[in-house]
């Protein structure tokens with residue numbers, strides 16, 4: 001594992017917002033210039049060969065990061081739109097009309113699930129005060145009416161990690177389809193899709209990967225791909241996009257059947273460059289650095305202030321803190337000191353990444 005630290009774009013203050021929008025690399029524009037603009041500006045007749053190679057590189061890097069096969073990844077514009085495509089592609093069992101999820105999941109995914117599934121289907125919410133790390137809670141909720149389960153590996157509200165593998169194995173054993181949201185974990189937690197037995201996994205590159213918005217992705221288990229007949233298709237969903245026989249559509253054999261019409265290119269070029277950097281550094285190294293800085297914060301504070309779990313194996317990359325009646329004045333003080341964070345109902349969210357140093361965390365702690 002290499003320990004090289006990438007150069008991030010120049011910025012002021014202490015940037016602790018990688019759970020929201022990760023910082024770009026210093027040379028992100030140069031990389032885009034080379035892979036996107038240059039072949040286009042040179043009026044290269046083979047422009048699509050260049051651009052498709054760049055998107056192929058994006059899938060290759062995802063396969064390395066998440067330990068899956070390249071063919072199982074399909075570029076998507078957002079997780080929510082990918083949800084709609086997945087639901088639309090399946091013939092759901094009419095006797096299993098509940099989709100199980102948690103009140104702590106990201107609302108956009110719930111909205112997409114409900115609208116795509118239609119009125120006959122009901123979202124069945126696990127209450128926010130349940131212990132989602134307890135597999136018995138999931139077991140109890142996976143009743144005979146449940147056809148699909150949404151598992152959000154890291155819930156942005158509470159900074160917890162869910163035991164994805166246990167949950168997806170349980171759903172698999174009960175014949176329930178699983179959909180895993182890794183928006184908040186990709187690029188910060190080591191992930192091995194090959195071990196999960198999930199049916200679908202959705203993520204994006206805008207957060208810890210620092211790859212900008214628009215480069216989301218879908219992973220589809222090869223064992224389920226033949227059951228998927230996406231309705232939202234285009235020529236890039238075809239087994240051979242360049243066949244051009246208007247009377248003959250065949251689905252791509254792999255996850256690209258979920259792709260659609262002429263794809264956007266720029267977001268994937270930018271994201272592929274960031275993914276290469278994450279893979280070069282090693283996600284284990286990134287996580288170790290994150291844990292080291294997060295532990296520094298946690299150990300300096302009273303446990304009453306900590307909303308996210310103290311144990312590294314249970315928490316995400318984000319430390320969530322609530323200072324009770326000091327909260328509002330503290331937020332103002334941190335903002336005045338150019339510490340970049342955000343604040344939600346449960347507390348302030350701080351996400352230490354490779355762009356942060358121990359000294360920055362010491363200064364942060366001085367502000368508390």
Ligand SMILES: Cc1ncc(COP(=O)(O)O)c(C=O)c1O
Nearest residue numbers: 078079080106108156181183184
């Ligand atoms: C857990 C989680 N899922 C999904 C999303 C975003 O989904 P989408 O790509 O549809 O905007 C976020 C964004 O913050 C998130 O935190």
